[in-house]
Amino acid sequence: MELLLAQSVIEPGLTHFLVVSAILFSLGVMAVLSRRNTIMVLMGVELILNSANINFIAFSRFTELSLDGQMIALFVIIIAAAEAAVALAIVLNVYNRFKTINLDDISLLKG
Amino acid sequence: MFTQLPLIILLLPLLAFILLIFFGKRLPRQGDWLATGLMTLTLFLSLILLVVKLGTQPAETISSSFNWAIVGSQVIGFGIMIDNLAAVMLVVVTLVSTLVHYFSMGYMKDDTRYSRYFAYLGLFSFSMLGIVLTNNILLMYVFWELVGVSSYLLIGHWYEKKTASNAANKAFIVNRIGDFGMFVGIMILFLSYSTFAFEAIFESISAGQLPFGSEGWLTAAGILIFCGAIGKSAQFPLHVWLPDAMEGPTPVSALIHAATMVAAGVYLVARVFPMLTADALLVIAYIGAITALIAATIAITQFDIKKVLAYSTISQLGYMIMALGVGAYTAGFMHLVTHAAFKAGLFLGAGSVIYGMHAALHKLHNHHTDAQDIRNMGGLKSKMPLTYWTFLIFTLAISGIPLTSGFLSKDEILAGTLAFSTLNGHWLLPLTGFLVAGLTAFYMFRLLILTFHGKPANDQVYSGVSESPKVMTIPLIILAGLSLFFFYSFNPFGATSGWFYGAIERPESMVPLILQPAAYPVFYEAVSSVHTLAMILSIIIAGGGVVFALAVYHWKKVSADALAKRAGLLYTGSVNKWYFDEFYDAAFVNGTHGLMKMLRWFDENIIDGIVNGSALITKVLSRISGWIDNNVVDGLVNGTATTANKAGGLLSHVQTGKVQTYLVYVIFSFLVLFVLFL
Amino acid sequence: MELTTILFYLFSLITLGAAAFMVFSKNIVHSAFALMFALIGVAALYVLLYADFLAATQLLVYVGGILILILFGVMLTSLGYTFNFKTVTVNLAPASLLSATAAVLLIFAFVTTDWKISEIAEPTDTVYDLGMLLMGDYILPFIVAGVLLLIAIIGAILMSTHLSAENREGV
Numbered sequence: 001m002e003l004l005l006a007q008s009v010i011e012p013g014l015t016h017f018l019v020v021s022a023i024l025f026s027l028g029v030m031a032v033l034s035r036r037n038t039i040m041v042l043m044g045v046e047l048i049l050n051s052a053n054i055n056f057i058a059f060s061r062f063t064e065l066s067l068d069g070q071m072i073a074l075f076v077i078i079i080a081a082a083e084a085a086v087a088l089a090i091v092l093n094v095y096n097r098f099k100t101i102n103l104d105d106i107s108l109l110k111g
Numbered sequence: 112m113f114t115q116l117p118l119i120i121l122l123l124p125l126l127a128f129i130l131l132i133f134f135g136k137r138l139p140r141q142g143d144w145l146a147t148g149l150m151t152l153t154l155f156l157s158l159i160l161l162v163v164k165l166g167t168q169p170a171e172t173i174s175s176s177f178n179w180a181i182v183g184s185q186v187i188g189f190g191i192m193i194d195n196l197a198a199v200m201l202v203v204v205t206l207v208s209t210l211v212h213y214f215s216m217g218y219m220k221d222d223t224r225y226s227r228y229f230a231y232l233g234l235f236s237f238s239m240l241g242i243v244l245t246n247n248i249l250l251m252y253v254f255w256e257l258v259g260v261s262s263y264l265l266i267g268h269w270y271e272k273k274t275a276s277n278a279a280n281k282a283f284i285v286n287r288i289g290d291f292g293m294f295v296g297i298m299i300l301f302l303s304y305s306t307f308a309f310e311a312i313f314e315s316i317s318a319g320q321l322p323f324g325s326e327g328w329l330t331a332a333g334i335l336i337f338c339g340a341i342g343k344s345a346q347f348p349l350h351v352w353l354p355d356a357m358e359g360p361t362p363v364s365a366l367i368h369a370a371t372m373v374a375a376g377v378y379l380v381a382r383v384f385p386m387l388t389a390d391a392l393l394v395i396a397y398i399g400a401i402t403a404l405i406a407a408t409i410a411i412t413q414f415d416i417k418k419v420l421a422y423s424t425i426s427q428l429g430y431m432i433m434a435l436g437v438g439a440y441t442a443g444f445m446h447l448v449t450h451a452a453f454k455a456g457l458f459l460g461a462g463s464v465i466y467g468m469h470a471a472l473h474k475l476h477n478h479h480t481d482a483q484d485i486r487n488m489g490g491l492k493s494k495m496p497l498t499y500w501t502f503l504i505f506t507l508a509i510s511g512i513p514l515t516s517g518f519l520s521k522d523e524i525l526a527g528t529l530a531f532s533t534l535n536g537h538w539l540l541p542l543t544g545f546l547v548a549g550l551t552a553f554y555m556f557r558l559l560i561l562t563f564h565g566k567p568a569n570d571q572v573y574s575g576v577s578e579s580p581k582v583m584t585i586p587l588i589i590l591a592g593l594s595l596f597f598f599y600s601f602n603p604f605g606a607t608s609g610w611f612y613g614a615i616e617r618p619e620s621m622v623p624l625i626l627q628p629a630a631y632p633v634f635y636e637a638v639s640s641v642h643t644l645a646m647i648l649s650i651i652i653a654g655g656g657v658v659f660a661l662a663v664y665h666w667k668k669v670s671a672d673a674l675a676k677r678a679g680l681l682y683t684g685s686v687n688k689w690y691f692d693e694f695y696d697a698a699f700v701n702g703t704h705g706l707m708k709m710l711r712w713f714d715e716n717i718i719d720g721i722v723n724g725s726a727l728i729t730k731v732l733s734r735i736s737g738w739i740d741n742n743v744v745d746g747l748v749n750g751t752a753t754t755a756n757k758a759g760g761l762l763s764h765v766q767t768g769k770v771q772t773y774l775v776y777v778i779f780s781f782l783v784l785f786v787l788f789l
Numbered sequence: 790m791e792l793t794t795i796l797f798y799l800f801s802l803i804t805l806g807a808a809a810f811m812v813f814s815k816n817i818v819h820s821a822f823a824l825m826f827a828l829i830g831v832a833a834l835y836v837l838l839y840a841d842f843l844a845a846t847q848l849l850v851y852v853g854g855i856l857i858l859i860l861f862g863v864m865l866t867s868l869g870y871t872f873n874f875k876t877v878t879v880n881l882a883p884a885s886l887l888s889a890t891a892a893v894l895l896i897f898a899f900v901t902t903d904w905k906i907s908e909i910a911e912p913t914d915t916v917y918d919l920g921m922l923l924m925g926d927y928i929l930p931f932i933v934a935g936v937l938l939l940i941a942i943i944g945a946i947l948m949s950t951h952l953s954a955e956n957r958e959g960v
Contacts, residue, residue: 012797018899026892033884082941089945
């Protein structure tokens, strides 16, 4: 029993971090696809961006990518900040116009 | 000296733009003094630069650059190159721009977007100076597009007028067609030499490297880059935007369509001249000749004062391009400089006339008479003496009458084409050149006579016209002075002895020997042997044009209407501008409409049919499966049934308008691709 | 078992648990707070990966900035929050199916790929190196990012002032 535990709880390597990021990514996808509230969708997008960042930094820690990976992650954070600001301004505008932020009620493009 | 000063010259107009666009409304007098002052300073700095350059290092090309961006292994430089060409061009641009600034202070006095207008003038001057100063063809392309944008803003300055905003769009779009070709040309050069710098490209070519190892590609690159000049310099077949662009304010027409933007194309050809093969130059020469002829024939029959000037500009630009094409490099560039002075003067003079007419019509509350139609004018000579006398000097200059600057440069161009035909046998080029010289003299004097001589068309309006304020007439006087011969050469009958010919020399051709045009000494000898003949012919022909115009419009010996009837089809063709717009409308606009209709039919009948059919089938299938599911009561199967049902529902109306439904498709396709390529 | 191993599992658990809570919570305010914990967990993971500067940035920008923005968004648009989970979601079935597939595929890909691991020495301080990179190789992206942020700020302000102008008309 102790042996089994020791085998499964090994020193965290690259794969461990990648698996965490994969699960985080799928949770983000889940939020983006299924939540009606636009703000929830935005939060899902943040999760996806974070999972990508974990990947970048994990690669920068464990592979040849080195500091370039951290650099890219830094730019992802910058862009996420810009995205959040603009997206929330858009959400406020949408709310003002449609009096709802449920994505499925906003279907002007319906064919 | 030669690194900081050009940068200051380049950045001062940008400073004016930035200050005016943000603080213009708050400054006293909306900041016109600021823009004009900065522009005047730029002019003085440019003059200093020119004098120092010619005085200390007349033969050098001074270039300095620093790395702008490093993309992979490619280094894109940002640099400044000052040779005599650039130094002269700098003075031309800043001079005209400064005078236009002064003139605009009078002309645009009561405009609602006064400060905005001066801000755009600054932006335009900045981008134009950028084209002149850069040592790098990519950067030139960037400034080229900036010129496009700022000219768009200026032409569309009165955007409440539908015609003005349409004209701005047209200018922008037509220019884009030419720029596309230019961009392809730049990319060919970049792929072959992996550099954008002019000097490096020329060095590689002279070292015998050809793009993709073939001579045809070099010719193609030259012609493609010339496409940019076709757009900006309004050459055939992209000349249609320039006459429409007359919807902009008249000082803008003087700036953009006389001295700077349209001259950018000529400047571009002069810049890349060393890499042009003989074939490319021949194409350039013929395009120029066709443009000159077409535009001159249209100008004869127009009645709008600005339209006549617009077509004459196109025609003169054709001259310059033709001169460069035949190898009369200095003559072509000199015509650019002299033309900049007298055409800017003509436009500003026309602006002064329109300003006077407008004020008179406004006083009478007459808003349906066109202030720009020369049939409504006449006899303005005594009312606007300063405008008249300066206008007369400009008209003499553009017609190529001796003692003017226009005579010097035009004479050299005609001699160049004549020499070219004696060397290569292309006799159509000098023939067109001389014909256009005669036509130019005719239509310019027609304009002058109809506007300033004869009886006034409307006495009421006539009595209300008065001379324009000083701020408008002084630029005219300065430009009139610059249209005289002694600024360019002390010998009124030959430009070759003047400083200009000493300063601007035709650069060595860098292309392989068999592709080169006739070498400069050979060409020069041919020019000097035909020079006297060309001069005599050009005087006779220009004189003939003037006399004919006087006979028709002043002495009324020949009736204009009878002439028009006699000319028949030619006359209707000319009045309708040879139907270029109609042709483009039919060929491209309607063609696109037709294609659109076809695609729509295809969409409605075939694609929708497939979609609806598949939707129907899926619907039926999902019904059946739903029925089965309902009967086989089982939670798990029920789940699949709803999924199938939902899938059917999704297919039956794919366009739900719901973002998340689309996202489901996106993620699904992403996963499919992921599996496929993993 | 080393401390870092324990910390890794602890923070992974916090991150994933909070993220899952965020996704499946009915109450959007709860979701926002869960997101905060998830982001803090991610920051901790960064620390474990020797990315101390990024961890600090993560805390400052995400937790201090973006999360506050989101909370503002929630407050300014909220219409009450007592729904059951079904009513706050759409296409639940395909979404769960797809995200589960995505997770499985990604984990499969990550685990089976033979990564070229190269152990690097434990850096003492990344800030200096990052700063040098930012002012050297990455100077152009850095400037562009600055311009982008400026544009985003102006755009956001423009959109929200437009909003208040409309509101004033309504009043």
